[in-house]
Amino acid sequence: MDAFVSLIHGFGVLADPMNIVYMCVGVVLGVLIGVLPGLGGANGVAILLPLTFSMSPTAAIIMLSSIYWGALFGGAITSVLFNIPGEPWSVATTFDGHPMAQQGKADEALTAAFTSSFIGALLAVVVITFLAPVVAGFALRFGPAEFFAVQLLTFCSFVGMGRESPFKVLAAMTLGFALAAVGLDSVTGQLRMTFGTVELMRGFDFLIAVIGLFGIGEILLTMEEGLSFRGKSTTITLRSVMNTWIRLPRFWITYLRSAAVGCWLGITPGGATPASFMSYGLARRFSKNPGDFGKGEIEGVVAPETAAHAAGTSALLPMLTLGIPGSPTAAVMLGGLLIWGLQPGPMLFIEQKDFVWGLIASMYLSNVVGFLIVLTTVPLWASILRIPFSIIAPVIIVLCCIGAYTVHNAFLDVVIMLFFGIIGYAFKKLHYPLAPLVLALVLGDMAESSFRQSMLISQGDMSIFWSNWLVGSICGLAMIMLFWPLITLLLDKMRGGGGRLSPGGA
């Protein structure tokens, strides 16, 4: 019960009133980010990261993670009321959430969505509380080869679990690695891919990439539709909350199943978006009346919201214990950790107890705070969405520019950010996944250095990656993940099904 003692210690860290203030500010900003198109968890946190440089790391991570929870809650509001998913992981929520709003049951749908998000997050935080110290303790015995194997598994999982064409996942990922390699090589001191320019010596900062890819790219996509928001308005009364809550316990098995799906896909980097879709699909398959799904079935709101929030939360587990983020937003927070001078990984649990347990304790509290805030302030957020896009868009672009500039106080970064925006727009339209690109950009140097360290240890002998059962089984799993699309294709062929590769990915 070490975890319990540590958790109580963590709540002690939270007793500092400033931390509570940062938490509330974070949640409110997060909901705003989640509601606005073009601002999401990843680039919202990236833009606000420079503001935290002067804070203590604990206060900073509490605020940034609260922004993330807020963004997860905020996505549901736009999905239900406007049929516009504020975040990719709330796409599945629109399937049943918006029909409910059209039937005049928006208050029920929102209450169900918020409650499910809350329960999903809570279950995931419990998993983190008890699993994280175990994983961290285990990872203390890791050498460079084991770390590289885990990183390999992370990236191969994208290929195996992604819905996109495996070739496109690989291309996006290796593009990230290539961009990460630009600049000064930290081992030999050689310049790589700078082509004689001074500007490229710093390399490409992933924060710039995140702000451009997710911020500008999303604005361009939204603009393409020539948006006019026409949504339902609603207020949530105590009575409707009570009426919905009475109905929710029936779905306890949906909650457990969705939270399990969410935690699994959050820890292995599948992320919140596939988790929400998978959970929606499972709920429909196991439902007694699958025909009602898509027409305003409350279970169709419960399942994806629970899974998305569980996945979003549990994505922080590998980030804290192994230094490998489970989602782009977790990757940005990992970048923050490095900037604040903390080395993510198992040693964090020994050297920075206040930081780790303060963060975990804050997850409990900020989800309660976030839940209460969104339940009471829905009309406010709905009215923000009624501000025309021609006002919101330039303001968001200005914020993206400021965010890109403040990372290094370099004007060139703003220009690079705009280019990443165009890449993001093209990639999204052609179904290239952005998450592996961002994660490769973040982890590129780390993966390369653990690879080179292992190569130095083994004198260039690749067999170090299956030299003992631990590293061997991780690498084996990684290979299964990498060739999973091929394996399923062969299985389909053997069954006589026509599993043909089609452009755009299947």
Add this chain to the structure above:
Amino acid sequence: MFMEREQNLVPEKLAGEGEEAASANEAGLTVTMKTMELVVAGLLMLVAAIVMYDSVRVGAGWAFDGPQAGYFPFFIGLILFGASAATFAINLFSRTADLSSFVTKPALLLVAKVLAPTAVYLIVMYYVGIYIASALYICFFMMWLGKYSIRKAAPVGIAIPLILFWLFEIAFLIPLPKGPLEAALGF
């Protein structure tokens, strides 16, 4: 199936369940998805070639003390090249290639209407600082794309840079690019 729907993430969803938009697009057809797939895969192959070329330049082999600086990036470039070549080939030879429009003309126009002023905004920012440039940019955007009168656009355009100025320069002490006007005011 719900799985396929995930591919139509945010944008297509808005167009009203995606594919039916394609038929309406024929009048404003620009380039097909297939062409764009080929262009992007080709560009990625070019990037991969550059990566491999430069890795060989710094040394992609084995030095006496371990792998050379180009060892890891070379293999990254190789995978990028292979994966993009596969995407290229699939789109070139597949009979199921997506011949629908990558972007319709009106949509492309809207995207250009955002990109062009943003590019100008960056140039202006370089000379007069971020606050003045943002004020002009927000006003212009609102008047041009939102068809607002200057009496409505100006207050928004002035208020937002002022809030940002307070937030960054005064509250958080983070300096942003400033120009002659701020200098004249003593910042």
